[in-house]
Amino acid sequence: MISHFFQRKGKLDAKEDSLTSLTFDGLKYLPDELFWSILKSSLIIGSLPNVTAVDDIYFWQHWSAEGTSNTTYIEPDVFIRVERFDVIIEAKRWDKNQQSVSQKEDQITAYYNDFSDDKKLLYYIELGGLYNKNPEPNYLHNDLEVVICKTNWSHLLMSIVKHYENLDKLKLKLFNPQKRILEDIIKGFELHQFYTMKWFDDLKHPKMYSNQFDFFKFAKGHNCSKQRLITPFMNVSKVSLNNITTNNLFQYAKSTQ
Template identity: 35%
Template structure:
């Protein structure tokens, strides 16, 4: 949450961004990238490696808005500058369509970031649209590629990675806390939750009970 306080952000979406991505950035760069990469639905064309995380910024503000539909500034939720590419992340608070992503917003953010690049900077640019997607397919623009993810998919990757980590290491504890943070939004790993349900067989007695209840 420290990043939300530093940038004077108080909205629910911004708080969630800081709560989840703040701890994620403490992970080794390769672990961070693999979690983000495999959380995306259509990820086959994504880089396999990102290299070191050279710089990050929450809510970067781009005032150079030429060729965008914004007149004042453009502000994605997160910028991650990896060794081999740059990554913008546009975040919606929930996965439901009422918090819908917009193609025009992606294009504006990609264009505004490109406007601010100095001559000679030619690393590939990617954008991950997290939450609020209506389809899983990746989206390509002349300046960058957009990949789609969901909060549930991100949570599943965090949990899978935790299972692969050695117990009681710093990364293990960070991933454990992240899973707990998702619980604050009533989001839990489905497979883990289902695995805790005891199997229940349907017998003739069960069928008789159901018919009795149905007649009431």
């Protein structure tokens, strides 16, 4: 399905839910340790324990709304269960200024409505929509601590690309299935205006850009698509680049036309 949209055979209605689905539906097909390493290393604030097995991954479950601000049900975006703890992921469309404190409180309350008998530690990950990248104290729910973690889509994409490159360096066909999954996830990010961009060969890590680069859409695949997409330069004033970088950027853009 990702190729259908990526090759412009159909138009994707790019929203928060489609970005969440294309990303985590892909990640869930990876070996559990690889999936967990990508998620764990993407965190900006907080940390997750190491795990070797992921028991279940659920999307948009309906939980009891008792004691919350909602009258029907509570619907977390992603819910991950492992043996020793559970993880709620609340995803937002963009990287900044969308998370809701009341929504977090409602989801944590609803979790304990349905899963309190399991007596497991809960982690709550804010993915995107961050108002800041400051550490937060653990959230207390009836004397039960919930660990608050933060990341954004750009950091998650960076983690995916880093793990892809690590697999690629091994030069083993054994890992081709995992690499193909990661390639499709990277394409999904591009469809939602999150791009990877390698500027110079001596860069150790690719830089990640989201929708603030609407004036310059650049897609360079990692052993996947070699297609480069360049759109008219718009909103240039929104971009802050030094002169040397700017010159190299437009030189490179011109050479690919």
